Amino acid sequence: MTTDTTTGPPPSDPVAAGGPRKSLRGHPWLTLLSVAIGVMMVALDGTIVAIANPAIQQDLGASLADVQWITNAYLLALAVALITAGKLGDRFGHRQTFIIGIVGFAAASGAIGLSTSVPLVIAFRVVQGLFGALLMPAALGLLRASFPAEKLNAAIGIWGAVIGASTAAGPIVGGLLVEHVSWQSVFFINVPVGIAALALGLVILLDHRAEHAPRSFDILGIVLLSAAMFSLVWALIKANEWQWGSGKTIAFLAASVVCFVLFVLWERKAKEPLLPLEMFRSVPLSAGTALMVLMAFGFMGGLFFVTFYLQNVHGMSPVDSGLHLLPLTAMMIVASPLAGAVITKIGPRVPLVVAMLLTAVAMFGMSTLDAESGTAVTSLWFALLGLGLAPVMVGATEVIVGNAPLEHAGVAGGLQQAAMQVGGSLGTAVLGAVMAARVDSDLPTRWAEAKLPPMDDKTESAVKGAAEVGMAPPPPKGTPEQVVEAMRSVVHGSFISGMGLALTCAGVIAVVAAGIALFTKRGAGEAGPSVHV
Structure with a gap:
């Protein structure tokens, strides 16, 4: 077997022309x-x-x-x-x-x-x-x-x-x-x-x-980027436990910034850099990367709360909650290939803008869900979310990979996946903080309005922690059923209030992403290499 390293198939290549392959x-x-x-x-x-x-x-x-x-x-x-x-x-x-x-x-x-x-x-x-x-x-x-x-x-x-x-x-x-x-x-x-x-x-x-x-290999670049990514993702993972203003969180975020700055300075003079910075001179590639981060921010951050909503508020089993997410799954399965065809025909810009606006509408719609929302309503918003996400998954990926030089296709693929991981971690951490803040402020008021027995600090902290995932804590033995139901209602109400605010924030992020999508365009048209066996 031999491999031809040219960057475009010759016109006579039967594969490029859609002909049979031997x-x-x-x-x-x-x-x-x-x-x-x-x-x-x-x-x-x-x-x-x-x-x-x-x-x-x-x-x-x-x-x-x-x-x-x-x-x-x-x-x-x-x-x-x-x-x-x-x-x-x-x-x-x-x-x-x-x-x-x-x-x-x-x-x-x-x-x-x-x-x-x-x-x-x-x-x-x-x-x-x-x-x-x-x-x-x-x-x-x-x-x-x-x-x-x-x-x-x-x-x-x-x-x-x-x-x-x-x-x-x-x-x-x-x-x-x-x-x-x-x-x-x-x-x-x-x-x-x-x-x-x-x-x-x-x-x-x-x-x-x-x-x-x-x-x-750019060994120093690998070390600096790995340290930067580790510090950033670790800070995002632990932020809600440590608190955003704690010394540990700030230290890891600061270490991440320092390592990223050193990485950029080193990459500018490295002979064969790990991540060629000239890639980011491409406005569409940079826009596609930012779009992938923001899409993952809203999607993964928002979906994190939806699973708790289905299981802990509606009392569904994991299998049942997965089945209730099928409208989202089905729409992504159907819409992804269709989105690819549309983007091929008219380019990524318009489909990506429309898709992020649909995602925003879905997020705003999901923010209105409450404990009484039925399957029809949730299915509608889940399906719309899938319809919005599919073109972004396809289009932003093609914008990043397609606008990168062929010799950096692997780095571009890694960049696309890293953008999703960072966006998802950032969304879960930030929206989790939004949720926690709303529960902390909302729950004591709802508890008092329900005329429930006062809580000491330890009990209140435990109830707030449970409310952040929509789970009513087990009441003390002998608690009247009416009081148990009132506690459950307060906890679920606080969780839904926090989820609504978090999903509203995700919707705003999706609107911002729609603006960024205006800067995307398809790759320059460099085709894959001609191959011979």
Whole structure:
């Protein structure tokens, strides 16, 4: 096998012209199938594990802090390593890094299922995050190199549909596995999926090398960026626990700023920088990155509260709450490929602006939900949210990856994923703080108006903590049913008030994002390389 490193297919190339290919290797649509299975494994894992946490806590005797680490260790490893992993793909080839990512992710998943202690679970979750970081940018790099510019949006549309479906299916699949098999099965399921993705990858994927692919590593850049990302994401994860004004939070945020500044200064003079700053001279690429951060801010931050609303206010099981989110999932599955087709035809600017405005309307609509809202109302807003998010997932991804030079496709893919991780962490932290502030101010007033017995400071703190997730704390034995119902009503009312304010903020962010979308445009049209087997 040989690989041609030219940056555009010649007119006589039958593949570029849509003609038949003599070999399966390198076929664009089969490449999409291969990377979609691998990406599905990672996307599913992002939400399926949350359902398993209570069972892990009981089986392994984990504390609440341990359970939080099971999630945070994965997110930290993923966020810190994404851009570096993309650079590895640019240097060594996206096929190699994708296959290594699949093998490592599946193996780490199996090791978690075999673990008998919390420290082992956390350690292998870090390993899982590192290999997941290898896999995700490589998938986008392979799509960028395999599809000509005029078909890239359609491919990313299907890619986005797979991510949306997998992410939303996590709670349903996780609930069924935990309920009928075991929490270990949530991780074991990645092994056969990984084997299928590996088999397809070995047969189908073709290694593409751009003509000007990097040949060396920016070690200092890797260290500085990793330290900056770790400090930022860690501060966001711990902010609500430490408080935003605490010395610890400020110290980590300050360390992040210092490391980012040093990183930028170093990248300006590095011979082969980790993240070429000239990429950001492209206004569309910069706008696409900002758009991805803001989209993830509103979506992940807002959805965080919606799951508590369904489970703790409406009393749904994890499986039932996942089923109630199906309108969002279904709309993303349907709308993502359609969005790709529309963006291919008219460009990303108008679809992205309209999509973010629809997302804003959905967020504002969800902010009006209360304890009596029925399935029809919630389904309407969830479906509208899916309709708004799908074009952004597709369009912003194409804007970032499509406007990057081909030799930096992996870095661009890592940048896109890192933007989502940072945006999601930022949204959860900031909107969580908004929620907590509203509950802190609202709950005592509602408690007094309901003429409930006064609380001491310790009890009030516990009730506020429970109200922030919509869960009424268990009342003392012998408490009259009328008082129990009044307490539940106060807690749910305070939670809904906080959720409404948080979702309103998410809606405002979506409006700002619509303004940023005005600066996006499609890539310059550099097609993937010509490939010969």
